[in-house]
Amino acid sequence: MKLEIELEVLSAVCVGSTADAQGIGVDKATARDADGKLIIPGSTLKGRIRWECERIARALGWEVCDAPQTDNMCPYFWHHRGVSDDKYCIICETFGGSARHAALWFGDAALADDVRLRNTPVLQRGKSVSERRPFDAQIRPGVSISRARRAAFSERLFFTETSAPNARFRFRALIEGDPPSHKHRALLLAGVRALSLVGGGRSRGLGWVRVARGVLDGDELTDTRWKELLKPLEEVTT
Template sequence: MPLRTDRVVVRYEITFEAPFHCGTGLPRRLVDRSVQRDATGYLFVPGSTIKGLVREACEQIVRLFGVESASPHDEQAAIREFEGTHWLSCLFGSRLHPGTLCFDDALLVAEDRAFFGGAGGGTYLSQQVSERTQVSLSRLTRTAKPGLLFSSEFGVPGLRFAGEIAGTITDFAMEDAPDTTYALVLLVAGLLSVDHVGGSRSRGAGRCQIRTTAIQVNGRDVEAKDCLQWLEQLEYLTYACEGGGVWCTS
């Protein structure tokens, strides 16, 4: 089965259904944990956050179908990459090989930007976030730890962000779908599987829905549903890939 290289663009939209926290790790004014903002003051979701979540979702999907999933922190897996690049590394990169996809930051959609910007420009930017006061709890005593009261910013529910994944994918093509590859099917499935973004997810923050707005392969439009109908074919990657899960050649 020959390999092929496609130029791929996947555009998507995130709609948050709960408060979310994509933090900077730095305080802002009187708030201890601030959220990411662009140069004009609008919230955004870092592309690196999306990339990590999509990779995690893709690893879970392929394990479901019985395909080997090498950890990026596995020393033995890193050594095996000298013989051939693992299929996940082809999409997301590894310590030895750069990824071929670029995950852009997801920016607030134009309609929401206009709403918070106001006629005067930036009039209602502060309404993008709400502040919460939190406390760290002791697992031993199940009471509040002294001196560990802190405040956090959370984006308000209902905000929408538009992002893009672009680059090249080298993989095996589907015999009955000339514009679809195993890697593209996995990428779309992983993206749509993400249902929480940002920090404090264990406390219910960051719940969201992601939908694709456009998928292009070599300039031709492809529907997400057409990709997902081939999802069950991922189980055949075990047989299609020689060497036990090596996808791309080095």
């Protein structure tokens, strides 16, 4: 199975990378690839899609383990419930866990379009400054609030780099692998379709995305095709 997805950013995203943060003097920078292009790391996508799939599986009444603590995940989750054999829930069978390999591989989501803004050189005294401060991003100040005292402290001022707001960036990602059954695949697709948030800063309106496009094994996923592919989820489980 080869699933290509295109995520449209509806607000702005900050998939934190503290490693890159120091270089540009912020507390949290957005993740970039070696060429400096904005990315959403595959591990972030995987975590988020896994979370959506767990939510859907529970809504369908399927018993799944409690990620992310290893002790609450398969197979330990079942050992605590008196199952002596190593058992894995549909989520672990798909996404893997500490004791099991994942059936799927999630690639980093890279910016789909070459950012027009970024490619426009901005010169200051004959030197390009757009290389130093890419126009695909914005620095946002934030103040952390003490929940106990409901007060903001100036020393808690922090800066976050996010993708440029309202730029409607599109990120393209590839998910590959062999889901064990149609049901596993359907659950994955349902989770992908439900994807609406990535990265941090939800309370500040960051991270809202929508899946704008999907291509499964070369076939464009129309609304009708999505519905067909999700059908195995409606089958009665035994």
